[in-house]
Amino acid sequence: MDIGTLLSRIFGDPDQAFVTLKHWLVDLAPPAIQPLVSIMLSIAPILGVFPLLFAITTVLERKGLGRIQNRLGPNRVGPYGWLQPVADGLKAIIKEDVVPRAADKVVHFLAPVVIVVPVLLVYAVLPVGRNMVAIDIDAGVLFFFAVGASTELAIFMAGWASRNKYSLLGAMRAIAQMISYEVPLILSAVTVVMMTGSLSTMKIVEAQGTYHGLLPDWHVFTPWGLAGFLMFMVAATAEANRSPFDIPEGESEIIAGYFVEYSGFKFALFFLGEYLGLFAASGLAITLFLGGWHAPAEWLTWVPSYVWFFTKLVLFIAMFIWVRGTLPRVRMDQLMNFAWKFMLPLALVNILAAALWRFLPVGPARWVITSVVILGAYLVLARVVGGEKHFTKREYRFAE
Amino acid sequence: MIPLHYYLVVSGLLFSIGLAGALTRRNAIMVLVGIELMLNAANLNFIAFWRYSPNPEALNGLMFAIFSIAIAAAEAAVGLALVIAIYRHYKTADVAKFDVLKG
Amino acid sequence: MELAFVITAVIVLGGAVAAMSLRNLVHCALCLALTFAGLAAMYLLLQAQFVAFVQLLVYVGAVAVLVVFAILLTRGDDTTHQSVFSKTSFIGISVATLALACILAAALSSYVADRLPPGKPEASVKEIGTQLMTQYVLPLEAVGLLLTAAMIGAVIIAMQERKAK
Numbered sequence: 001m002d003i004g005t006l007l008s009r010i011f012g013d014p015d016q017a018f019v020t021l022k023h024w025l026v027d028l029a030p031p032a033i034q035p036l037v038s039i040m041l042s043i044a045p046i047l048g049v050f051p052l053l054f055a056i057t058t059v060l061e062r063k064g065l066g067r068i069q070n071r072l073g074p075n076r077v078g079p080y081g082w083l084q085p086v087a088d089g090l091k092a093i094i095k096e097d098v099v100p101r102a103a104d105k106v107v108h109f110l111a112p113v114v115i116v117v118p119v120l121l122v123y124a125v126l127p128v129g130r131n132m133v134a135i136d137i138d139a140g141v142l143f144f145f146a147v148g149a150s151t152e153l154a155i156f157m158a159g160w161a162s163r164n165k166y167s168l169l170g171a172m173r174a175i176a177q178m179i180s181y182e183v184p185l186i187l188s189a190v191t192v193v194m195m196t197g198s199l200s201t202m203k204i205v206e207a208q209g210t211y212h213g214l215l216p217d218w219h220v221f222t223p224w225g226l227a228g229f230l231m232f233m234v235a236a237t238a239e240a241n242r243s244p245f246d247i248p249e250g251e252s253e254i255i256a257g258y259f260v261e262y263s264g265f266k267f268a269l270f271f272l273g274e275y276l277g278l279f280a281a282s283g284l285a286i287t288l289f290l291g292g293w294h295a296p297a298e299w300l301t302w303v304p305s306y307v308w309f310f311t312k313l314v315l316f317i318a319m320f321i322w323v324r325g326t327l328p329r330v331r332m333d334q335l336m337n338f339a340w341k342f343m344l345p346l347a348l349v350n351i352l353a354a355a356l357w358r359f360l361p362v363g364p365a366r367w368v369i370t371s372v373v374i375l376g377a378y379l380v381l382a383r384v385v386g387g388e389k390h391f392t393k394r395e396y397r398f399a400e
Numbered sequence: 401m402i403p404l405h406y407y408l409v410v411s412g413l414l415f416s417i418g419l420a421g422a423l424t425r426r427n428a429i430m431v432l433v434g435i436e437l438m439l440n441a442a443n444l445n446f447i448a449f450w451r452y453s454p455n456p457e458a459l460n461g462l463m464f465a466i467f468s469i470a471i472a473a474a475e476a477a478v479g480l481a482l483v484i485a486i487y488r489h490y491k492t493a494d495v496a497k498f499d500v501l502k503g
Numbered sequence: 504m505e506l507a508f509v510i511t512a513v514i515v516l517g518g519a520v521a522a523m524s525l526r527n528l529v530h531c532a533l534c535l536a537l538t539f540a541g542l543a544a545m546y547l548l549l550q551a552q553f554v555a556f557v558q559l560l561v562y563v564g565a566v567a568v569l570v571v572f573a574i575l576l577t578r579g580d581d582t583t584h585q586s587v588f589s590k591t592s593f594i595g596i597s598v599a600t601l602a603l604a605c606i607l608a609a610a611l612s613s614y615v616a617d618r619l620p621p622g623k624p625e626a627s628v629k630e631i632g633t634q635l636m637t638q639y640v641l642p643l644e645a646v647g648l649l650l651t652a653a654m655i656g657a658v659i660i661a662m663q664e665r666k667a668k
Contacts, residue, residue: 107533139553139628146556149564153536156571160529172575175568182564199628402508404618407549408610410512414519416603421523423595424588429528429573433535436566437519440542443558451549452615456624459631463639465554466631469561470646474653476566480573481657487577496589 015304018045019131042134046123053313054275055085061321068325088268095264103261104161111158112262112269118147118154119276125201126283129293129306133202140201141193144284145186148239151277152178155248158270159258170257173332174248178239180339185235187347188228191354192219192288201284205292218291223370224354227378229289231347236281238335240274243324247332282316283309341385349377407448415441428483428493432476439472507548514541526587528574536567553628 006024010017022041029037059082063073075081099108125140127133137143152175159171193199196207210217219225238245249257259270286292290312293305330338353373360366415438422434443465450461487493518538525531539562546555589595610616635643 107530137552139556142553142556142560142628146559146564149560150536150540152564152568153533153571156568157533160575175572179565179568197629401619402505403616405611405616406508406512407545408616409607410515410545412603412606412610413516415606416599417516417519417523419602420596420599423598424592425523426587426589427528429570429577430523430531430587433522433531433570436535436562437522437538440539440562443554444542444545447546447549447551447554451551451624452618452620454621456621456626457630459626459634462551462554462626462631463634463642465551466557467639467642467646469554469557470650473561473566474650476569477657478653478660480569481661483573484576484661493577 015130017304018129018306042124046120046134050120050123050276050279051272053279054272055089057275057317058088058271059084060317061324064318064321065325068322092265092268097264097266098261100162100164100261102163104163107157107161108261111154111161112266112273114154114157115151115273116269116276118150119273119280121147122280123283126280126287127201127205127292128309129304132293132306136200136202139199141189141199141204141284141288144201144280145182145189148277148280149182151273154273155258158262162258162261164261167258167260170248170260174241174258177241177245177248177332177335177339180336181235181238181245181343184231184339184343184347185239187344188231188235188350189284189288191224191228191351194351195219195224195354195358201287201292205287205294208291209294211298216291216294216296218289218294220289220291222357223367223374224350224357225289227346227350227353227374229285231343231350232285232289235339235343236278236285237320237323238339240278240281242274242278242320244327244330245335246329247335278320279313279317282313282320285316286312337385342381345381346374346377350374404448404452407444411441411444411448414438414444426494426496428486428495429480431495432479432483435479436472436476439468443468508545511541511544511548514538515545524587528578529571532567532570532574535570536563539563539567550623551626553626553631 006020009020013020022038025041026034026038059074062084063075063081066073073081074084077083077087099105122144124134125137125143155174155178156171159167159169159174162168192204196204198204198207208216208218215221220229237243241248249259259267262270286309293309295301295303295305295308353370356373357366357370360369418434418437418441420434421437422431425431425434446461446465446468450456450459450465453461483493486498490497515538518534518541521534522531522538525534539558543555543558543563546552546558
């Protein structure tokens with residue numbers, strides 16, 4: 001295929017532009033290494049786009065948080081401060097890499113690597129556009145959770161290898177938090193898997209492709225889907241150690257917790273790993289609940305599919321920044337109570353509600369019954385968990 | 401293509417390494433680690449035989465491996481809880497020091 | 504295919520030897536996690552994708568973390584000058600070598616040893632789910648009961664006893 005046909009095909013069907021480009025590039029390679037070239041061309045955009053999104057997010061977050069806190073964000077580097085990530089990146093690379101003398105050198109060195117690599121691996125199963133998923137595994141959602149579970153070990157490696165009491169404490173808290181919130185995370189994803197009948201991310205997105213009436217057929221527009229989506233987002237915020245669940249790395253609590261002994265590029269890698277994990281969890285939430293790369297209405301399907309995916313992803317990032325600037329930090333025991341006593345039973349009730357939705361006849365009856373089940377469980381659990389506190393009248397002591 | 405006995409050799413070596421560790425290490429947790437290695441070697445054996453069997457649609461080997469993984473996780477949890485409880489009593493996890501029932 | 508198998512086997516066996524012979528316990532636990540990950544890769548080579556991901560999720564994500572926590576909670580004297588192996592380690596090593604010899608003799612002389620793999624099996628997740636719910640439903644329920652009992656038991660055993668005042 002020559003350049004002329006390629007360009008006409010790309011501009012004729014912009015939705016499949018990148019797929020066409022990739023096929024053309026693979027055809028250019030000699031047949032012996034075509035599988036390898038195909039794999040490389042699937043991986044390279046992931047490695048290019050998501051770190052770029054991370055760079056944009058750092059500046060967006062600082063400016064957004066600044067505005068929420070009634071101050072300007074960074075505005076010196078570049079036009080209105082938008083070249084700040086370049087300055088931050090340069091600083092991270094040229095800073096001196098300080099390793100404590102008593103630290104365990106090999107483990108200290110490997111911890112940032114072991115955090116970033118699994119997080120990058122999970123992007124392989126996220127469908128970014130129509131026909132644009134790196135690998136289509138039969139058990140895609142399970143692959144996501146399995147590989148994401150190795151992040152806990154990396155956090156432990158970072159905290160223990162620094163030989164620092166605060167590091168270890170932060171790492172233990174982080175692991176306890178991540179393990180606790182992994183259960184509601186997976187259970188809320190299980191409802192979607194149950195209703196779709198498949199663990200493959202491509203099939204889950206395709207199952208949400210129809211439009212009935214005013215709203216599309218996304219899972220978030222059903223009672224069990226909405227409850228599952230909210231629980232998934234809360235659990236994902238806790239999994240990524242993101243405010244309001246950022247006790248393990250709170251700067252005012254234990255001086256940055258498990259990565260206090262890291263400087264320069266390794267610190268930047270931890271930062272990168274955390275934000276990439278956030279994007280991956282958002283991407284999975286979009287895939288499972290928000291219809292993936294589908295447009296919200298039938299008359300909007302002329303916009304390319306990857307534009308919709310990234311628009312939804314940017315909306316998620318904005319929501320995370322908003323929540324970080326608004327809510328106070330949750331205490332450790334409040335956090336664990338919330339996970340085990342509130343979210344886990346609610347996730348189980350959600351599975352029951354999804355099963356009821358499946359077996360009741362189509363119509364307003366199933367909406368009412370499912371909503372009543374979920375709301376009833378939510379109110380009962382909120383009373384049980386929140387009602388344990390008895391606030392006495394506050395007493396004030398003044399200096400005499 | 402890889403013949404079956406390559407996987408059987410790896411599985412046998414893994415089993416004997418786990419057995420050697422479980423029999424010789426002094427720390428109680430390392431004994432449990434050796435037991436986990438032995439269970440994993442058996443799982444590898446099952447999956448290899450399932451793959452190379454003339455009837456892989458029966459899924460017998462896969463099912464056995466899945467249940468074995470679940471049971472091994474439960475056994476690791478209870479075993480490590482026991483080690484923690486013993487440590488609280490003896491202040492050490494050295495198996496050579498648990499000799500109150502001796503003689 | 505050969506190169507992938509050799510690399511995975513080296514990772515598995517190297518990690519296992521390191522896990523059993525290192526002096527620092529946390530290093531042993533991390534090498535154990537590496538062995539589990541290598542085994543998951545070997546299951547992927549054998550086209551058992553579901554089992555590979557379950558292995559990663561359960562062993563690397565849960566059992567390795569459990570071992571690490573147990574090591575941290577039972578650290579008394581971690582700078583012993585004694586050997587990490589017991590005094591009678593020679594008997595243990597010889598028993599293990601004997602077991603290895605028996606296993607290898609049985610495996611290599613069997614008539615199935617030279618089998619080459621048949622065509623790709625269809626072990627889709629749907630098939631596994633169907634079989635779990637029809638043919639293997641009794642083991643499934645029994646494993647559920649076992650996991651509940653193990654969870655309750657582990658919590659009770661490791662709980663701090665309330666001092667009766």
